[in-house]
Amino acid sequence: MLLSACTSIATASPSMQPSIDEIEIVSTPSIPNQEHPEFQIELYNPNRFDVRNAAIVLRIGKAEFSSGGALTPDMLNIFFTLTSQEFEGLSDGDPISFLYGPYETEPLLFFGLLQKNQVQDRTLRLDPHFFMTKENAAQRLSKIALSMDSIELRESLQFTISALERSLEPDLWDDPARLDPVAGEEVFNFELEAFKRLMELESSEQFPLGDKAMLIGIIDQIVLADRGLAAFAIKDASGELAPSEIQQANSLLLQGDVAAMEGDFFGAVENYKAAWLLVTRD
Helix, strand or coil: CEECCCCCCCCCCHHHCCCHHHCCCCCCCCCCCCCCCCEEEEEECCCCCCCCCCEEEEEECCEEECCCEEECCCCCEEEEEECHHHHHCCCCCCEEEEEEECCCCCCCEEEEECCHHHCECCEEEECCCHHHHHHHHHHHHHHHHHHCCCHHHHHHHHHHHHHHHHCCCHHHEEECCEECCCCCHHHHHHHHHHHHHHHHHHHCCCCCHHHHHHHHHHHHHHHHHHHHHHHHHHHHHCCCCCHHHHHHHHHHHHHHHHHHHCCCHHHHHHHHHHHHHHHHCC
């Protein structure tokens, strides 16, 4: 399955361009360039990638790649192909993120920092970096807070930022995609504290309309990261727990998805927390 977000600008005169009826889409297999072999970047997302009528963007540092995203049938993996020149132009330490757009109000999903020594057979395989995703959400909220004229709104944002920052305490995490099985519950608890204020801000008539789209994108970003933490835990436990428990955990994920679609982000995180607890308890 191929998602393409290429936009070409025709330079021919209108009389030289074919009508829509004359256009024939032809799929031509690519021919490997032996002198300049390509690199492939594979992203894994336990939440699955959406199929949207929007550009898909792989952002590495300041470079963006918005074409060639091949999605696997289960929608868990997406592949981007970079030319050798494009890959060599990137630097170790560049942050890697995925979004639909490019729109700055969209939620971002991070995949860590580029480390070229991790490339094997010209392929770089990456898991999501939920820690970095949440950290970025806090940074984006900080930028909004700095622009607030209202002291009340600014204080509410600062409370939310503080709750998010507490969820990033290193002892709550096993790795960037997994929480500590004992202490990790606190990450969800801190998020629930944050969402009490975020939902108030999102519905507030005092909150500037110009910043509201950004706020909604950040809320989505946090919710999707929490869902990913639960989904990753379910994946890890799938070979250890009874199928009925895995089914129950997936049911809780679905309930969280329904709540999120209805705008009940607090309820969504509560369900994701319950799913995570179900598969990580002793």
